[in-house]
Amino acid sequence: MMSNKDFKEWFISNYKTFEKSLNGEKTTSFHQIRKEALSKFSEMNLPTTKDEEWKYTNISPIIKHNFSVIPPKADLSTEEVNNFLFDKLEHHLLVFVNGEFRNDLSRLNDLPSSVEVGSLSDAIKKNHPALMKHFGKYAEDSHNLFTALNSAYTKDGAFVFVPKGKIIEDAIHIIFINKPTQDKFVTQPRNLFIAEDNSKVTVIEHYTSIGDGVYLNNTVTEMFVGENAIFDHIKLQEESKKSFHISRMEVDQERSSNFSSHLISTGAEFSRNECTTRFNGSGGESTLNGLFMIDDEQFFDAHTMIDHAKPHCNSYEHYKGILQDKARGVFNGKVMVRPDAQKTNAFQENNSILLSDDAVMNSKPQLEIFADDVKCSHGATVGKLDEEAKFYLKTRGIGEEAATAMLIHAFASDVIKSIRIEALRDYLEEIISKRFNQ
Amino acid sequence: MLLEIKNLHARIEGNEILKGINLKVDAGEVHAIMGPNGSGKSTLASVLAGREEYEVTEGEIWYNGKNLLELSPEDRAREGVFLAFQYPVEIPGVSNTNLLKTAVNEIRKYRGEEELDAMEFLELLKEKSKLVELDQKFLSRSVNEGFSGGEKKRNEIFQMAVLNPKLAILDETDSGLDIDALRIVANGVNKLRSKDNAIIVVTHYQRLLNYIVPDYVHVLYQGKIVKSGGKELALELEEKGYDWLKNNKAEVTV
Numbered sequence: 001m002m003s004n005k006d007f008k009e010w011f012i013s014n015y016k017t018f019e020k021s022l023n024g025e026k027t028t029s030f031h032q033i034r035k036e037a038l039s040k041f042s043e044m045n046l047p048t049t050k051d052e053e054w055k056y057t058n059i060s061p062i063i064k065h066n067f068s069v070i071p072p073k074a075d076l077s078t079e080e081v082n083n084f085l086f087d088k089l090e091h092h093l094l095v096f097v098n099g100e101f102r103n104d105l106s107r108l109n110d111l112p113s114s115v116e117v118g119s120l121s122d123a124i125k126k127n128h129p130a131l132m133k134h135f136g137k138y139a140e141d142s143h144n145l146f147t148a149l150n151s152a153y154t155k156d157g158a159f160v161f162v163p164k165g166k167i168i169e170d171a172i173h174i175i176f177i178n179k180p181t182q183d184k185f186v187t188q189p190r191n192l193f194i195a196e197d198n199s200k201v202t203v204i205e206h207y208t209s210i211g212d213g214v215y216l217n218n219t220v221t222e223m224f225v226g227e228n229a230i231f232d233h234i235k236l237q238e239e240s241k242k243s244f245h246i247s248r249m250e251v252d253q254e255r256s257s258n259f260s261s262h263l264i265s266t267g268a269e270f271s272r273n274e275c276t277t278r279f280n281g282s283g284g285e286s287t288l289n290g291l292f293m294i295d296d297e298q299f300f301d302a303h304t305m306i307d308h309a310k311p312h313c314n315s316y317e318h319y320k321g322i323l324q325d326k327a328r329g330v331f332n333g334k335v336m337v338r339p340d341a342q343k344t345n346a347f348q349e350n351n352s353i354l355l356s357d358d359a360v361m362n363s364k365p366q367l368e369i370f371a372d373d374v375k376c377s378h379g380a381t382v383g384k385l386d387e388e389a390k391f392y393l394k395t396r397g398i399g400e401e402a403a404t405a406m407l408i409h410a411f412a413s414d415v416i417k418s419i420r421i422e423a424l425r426d427y428l429e430e431i432i433s434k435r436f437n438q
Numbered sequence: 439m440l441l442e443i444k445n446l447h448a449r450i451e452g453n454e455i456l457k458g459i460n461l462k463v464d465a466g467e468v469h470a471i472m473g474p475n476g477s478g479k480s481t482l483a484s485v486l487a488g489r490e491e492y493e494v495t496e497g498e499i500w501y502n503g504k505n506l507l508e509l510s511p512e513d514r515a516r517e518g519v520f521l522a523f524q525y526p527v528e529i530p531g532v533s534n535t536n537l538l539k540t541a542v543n544e545i546r547k548y549r550g551e552e553e554l555d556a557m558e559f560l561e562l563l564k565e566k567s568k569l570v571e572l573d574q575k576f577l578s579r580s581v582n583e584g585f586s587g588g589e590k591k592r593n594e595i596f597q598m599a600v601l602n603p604k605l606a607i608l609d610e611t612d613s614g615l616d617i618d619a620l621r622i623v624a625n626g627v628n629k630l631r632s633k634d635n636a637i638i639v640v641t642h643y644q645r646l647l648n649y650i651v652p653d654y655v656h657v658l659y660q661g662k663i664v665k666s667g668g669k670e671l672a673l674e675l676e677e678k679g680y681d682w683l684k685n686n687k688a689e690v691t692v
Contacts, residue, residue, distance in 0.1 A: 392527040395487050396541040396597065397515035397548070406540065410531025410580075 007063035037151030089423035099187035138250035157190035180213020255281025295324035323359035405437035446497035457661035473658035487521035518604030588619030612646035624649030644676035
């Protein structure tokens with residue numbers, strides 16, 4: 001247990017260093033929120049595999065490190081950023097380098113009046129009323145040590161505020177680029193996306209890195225989807241294979257809202273992606289799709305929860321994984337249908353393909369139903385690529401590699417197809433081609 | 439000689455299925471291989487296509503001057519061997535067009551030919567789909583997914599038409615077809631017959647041979663060809679049934 005204490009003590013004892021970097025901001029009421037989070041953090045225990053929610057996920061590779069709480073400044077050119085953009089996509093661009101918002105690398109197209117797209121640090125400085133209303137309300141600090149850590153160290157992240165009835169046509173592409181140096185460090189982006197009633201917005205949350213260094217990305221994203229609002233969210237994670245990624249996404253869905261989430265990931269060394277959406281009003285719809293492709297000794301954990309708290313809501317969840325080499329994957333998806341949630345439709349599916357004998361997938365779909373007039377289903381499959389299909393392709397003259405690539409494309413295609421942005425679909429098709437068609 | 443099978447023995451999971459097959463097929467010929475269930479018909483088709491589960495323990499297969507057993511399944515296809523599957527495989531997410539485009543171009547690449555451009559390729563698909571009365575909308579659908587039995591078999595012959603093989607093996611292409619589908623499939627095959635290619639029709643029933651009239655008929659029984667003859671052998675077999683073979687095994691000349 002020594003190492004556990006070390007990890008926590010490190011962040012507690014280094015808090016003064018962090019406070020210094022806040023530059024006099026210590027007196028604001030927001031800092032009070034941080035300090036409360038720190039005290040919660042110090043009271044909680046590190047999760048172990050004895051905790052049900054962490055059964056297959058061992059954090060010991062992370063906690064043995066002492067990550068510098070102040071990330072190094074990094075030079076980055078526009079050209080380097082351009083490598084991560086999608087061709088032919090009209091978009092607003094927010095760039096964060098080693099956790100810090102970079103105005104010089106970001107650009108916004110015309111936005112409707114009173115829409116705000118920018119950095120959380122700005123919102124904090126302005127004491128933005130929406131920030132005070134929504135921050136920490138969905139991703140609560142209690143019961144989640146990493147969220148409490150993120151809250152305690154909240155400094156920057158993306159802030160999107162779409163007031164009632166406003167529509168943002170172009171997607172907002174938010175890139176978090178980490179450029180590690182010799183020193184390992186932690187970045188803790190904190191994002192808040194607010195789509196008020198009848199609004200519409202598309203956000204691409206993109207985590208990536210330059211070079212092959214060690215860092216911890218501990219991110220928290222809160223999303224509010226107001227009544228009848230439409231929120232399309234895509235998270236893309238493609239990070240250094242020596243990095244650690246712990247992420248929590250919490251979504252609050254009001255009446256008749258529509259939320260769609262796609263998590264596409266080629267992982268890190270260790271990734272934990274939590275996503276919870278909660279129906280806080282009737283008539284809502286939610287789509288949670290995911291695709292992860294991991295190899296070597298990568299570990300990836302998708303941990304989702306769809307909370308049907310209100311009646312007449314529909315949820316569709318489909319996660320797929322492709323694992324090579326000695327990669328290990330976890331899918332833990334819970335669908336909760338509470339007593340009030342009559343007429344719920346909830347469908348959940350998890351399919352994984354193991355491309356090697358050493359790859360391991362743990363799939364744990366869970367349905368908890370406390371209402372009696374509902375339609376719910378779930379299923380999970382873990383298997384190899386269909387050898388019969390591969391043989392069929394070969395008898396048509398298609399070689400081993402092309403046949404494998406075709407079948408993997410086919411497996412991944414329904415997740416990718418449901419992404420509404422063509423440029424992003426093309427980008428993902430290319431990732432798959434590069435990976436499996438050499 | 440396009441294909442020469444010499445004393446072929448093959449087994450699967452330790453069971454010997456083929457016990458010394460001898461067969462010669464020349465370009466321009468249609469051979470029918472008939473036999474009761476379990477006689478080794480589908481095993482022979484699978485071995486020719488290169489299915490890995492089957493182990494060849496003895497014998498040789500020469501195809502177009504090449505040792506067929508040394509070629510991978512994909513290289514056999516690129517050399518002009520085609521197997522129409524008894525049970526065509528469903529491949530969700532791969533469209534018929536995508537499969538054929540990839541196949542045609544991989545084959546052309548192997549032969550040192552230029553890849554077809556999109557226009558030429560679509561023209562080819564359009565022309566060949568007419569052969570088996572296949573609706574254009576099938577092209578964009580996933581391979582065999584949700585197809586009826588008849589549609590799957592027509593799709594096999596459509597693929598054969600597009601890939602234009604030198605040697606086609608039709609493994610029970612007639613099984614489960616209604617009479618209309620059988621006629622369409624057989625018409626397609628007949629249009630593909632030429633002096634440059636050969637077709638091996640593997641079937642349990644004589645009926646298909648009313649439509650695809652073979653030059654030679656071979657009867658496979660217990661892993662060996664026990665009788666060979668002209669098209670009239672099929673009729674005789676139909677009339678007397680496979681029991682005739684079993685009862686007269688002693689008289690059969692190999």
